[in-house]
Amino acid sequence: MSLLSLRRLEKHYGRQVVLERMNADVEEGEFISIVGASGCGKTTFLNMMLGIEPPSRGELLLDGRPIPQEPGEDRGVVFQRYSVFPHLSALENVMLGGEFSQARWLGRTWGARRRAIAVEARAMLQQVGLEHAADKYPHQLSGGMQQRLALAQALTKKPRILLLDEPFGALDPGIRREMHQLITDLWRRHRLTIFMITHDLREGFSLGSRLWVFDKVRHDAQAPDAWGASITYDIRLDRAPAGLEQRISASVYPPRHVA
Template sequence: MSLLSMRQLEKRYGQQVVLERMNAEVAEGEFVSIVGASGCGKTTFLNMMLGIEPPSRGKLLLDGKPIPQEPGEDRGVVFQRYSVFPHLTALENVMLGEEFVQARWLGRVWGRRRRAINDRARAMLAQVGLEHAAAKYPHQLSGGMQQRLALAQSLIKKPRILLLDEPFGALDPGIRRDMHQLLTDLWRRHHLTIFMITHDLTEGFSLGSRLWVFDKIHHDAQAPDAWGASITYDIQLDRQPAGVEQRVSEMIYPPGREA
């Protein structure tokens, strides 16, 4: 079974059709880069994945069931603008998600439970190269460091799906290259399924295992809002989905059997 299924998915606002005839299947571990002209519904699609925009028609299924109409721990998100809390340190930003969840059931988190959250947050900061910046506030971090922090903040809850809305658009080229390597490492390490919007076609081809092009098949100058965008190209790239190498290795060398 596919992780994600779209069947005749459509999104409209009143008479304006944004997306239509969206049909695709996405397997777990794929990295889908999404490109297309401004205004063709890329961010709207991510918002439907996140659960903050409902489909107008058709089906958007996760594990064969409709995606919940609210954000959930199974879907992390990183935006182009640094979405971290300015009044919290880097460590506190990463701890916050787990503290909210536990506080919902236990009240304020103290003692052993908070130390365990602290340890996991520090380990996540180390994964994104920010262990030295745990006590710093966002305004003391560079743009690249703030995006590393946003990634750590999203991944601490171990989501299955990571949604990225032009996460590197505001970064300098050199920093972007470093972030590309970091994202690739995190994708492989956590076996994530990633949907990333980018306006950089080279970035889309180099990072993704699959490339979607959003565009309008129909163009009508007299009624530009009458038609929505759809996936006009679905290109399989050379990169293997995250986790494939491990699964192949386990088939050749089952657990308990020496290589």
């Protein structure tokens, strides 16, 4: 059985169709990059995966059952904007998930429990290269370091699925290359299944094992919201033919004409 299955999945907002006719199977351990023009439903799909947006039609199945309609420990998420708590140190940010698991209402532990959670958090900080910054606060960290912290925070509960919404979009090219290597290492080390949104087609082709392209197949100039995007390309990156990146770029990101 596939880890995740999309069966004629659709998402509507009133009369606006955002996603339609989405069919796919994803095996555990795949790394899927998702590209497409702005507004084509990429983040909406991630929100459905996270459990904060319900499907309008069709099925989104995890282990053969409808995906839970609320966030859970089995799904970690990292956004483009650094989703860490500014009033907590790096170590405390990573400890937070463990503390809420142990003390749901207070989010705070003491004694041996707290020391054990701290040991695990420090090990996660080491994996993302932030062991030296454990006592620093987010405002004392660079953008790349803050994203490393967000990754550590997302992975602390050992999720099966990691959802990345343009996690490297705000970073300069040099830092992005470092983050590419880090996310690849974490994917392999933790045997994660990853869904990553990116606007950078080159990044989509270079990261992971599979590429999805979201685009509209049907158009109506008189009713632009009548049809939604679907998966128009589903590419195994180890089998991608030469020149495919250029063809997709031309069809999904056509050049803009300036008057």
